[in-house]
Amino acid sequence: MSKHKIALLALLLTAAGAAAPALGGDAARGAVLYKECAGCHAAQRTLMGPPHCGVVGRKAASVEGFAYSDALRESNFVWDDAHLHDFLTFPIMNMPGTKMGFAGMFDENDRNDVIAFLKEQRSADSPMCQPGADPAPPPGTNAGELGGTTPAPTHVTANPITPTP
Numbered sequence: 001m002s003k004h005k006i007a008l009l010a011l012l013l014t015a016a017g018a019a020a021p022a023l024g025g026d027a028a029r030g031a032v033l034y035k036e037c038a039g040c041h042a043a044q045r046t047l048m049g050p051p052h053c054g055v056v057g058r059k060a061a062s063v064e065g066f067a068y069s070d071a072l073r074e075s076n077f078v079w080d081d082a083h084l085h086d087f088l089t090f091p092i093m094n095m096p097g098t099k100m101g102f103a104g105m106f107d108e109n110d111r112n113d114v115i116a117f118l119k120e121q122r123s124a125d126s127p128m129c130q131p132g133a134d135p136a137p138p139p140g141t142n143a144g145e146l147g148g149t150t151p152a153p154t155h156v157t158a159n160p161i162t163p164t165p
């Protein structure tokens, strides 16, 4: 192989390597990471945050009846990869005034994977987004659809301070 060809090969390999993070994320890994979001976001239900069904490709702040911040309401964009990366990295810095009380997801691969999860499992045609697929958990439980199986406390510890006669 000539020196030229080796140099060209090296260049191509470098380019392929650099392009790798931009490729689609890992939705299965994203499902695990999404537990960080699931305390506030469900597929179809409104929790602290708006429902996520169809969020990728949706206009920001467009869920009817959700009390968005003025910041998000006045933003004028559609949630695509670039806006999601920007917002999720550091919500309160990158969208000053947002109500989303989430510290941020600083790792680019993590964000890629969560975004892949949103595209795959929260697209309007995904199973969780069909009518009746996202029922509220029974009262007293904290079970999100993604394995939030924290059991409700069965008893409250009695006040240990017993008044002495």
Ligand code: HEC
Residues within 6 Å of the ligand: 034, 036, 037, 038, 039, 040, 041, 048, 049, 050, 055, 059, 060, 061, 062, 063, 067, 068, 069, 070, 071, 072, 073, 079, 088, 097, 098, 099, 100, 101, 102, 105, 114
């Ligand atoms: C502490 C609760 C909380 C957590 C955790 C949280 N969010 Fe949010 N999220 C919100 C709230 C509240 C809003 C509405 C923000 C506003 O109005 O400024 C929101 C808005 C959003 C929006 C805009 C939706 C729209 O309709 O325009 C996206 C996208 C989003 N969150 C994604 C995520 C992702 C992904 C995660 C996990 C990495 C996450 N959020 C974690 C509370 C949360």
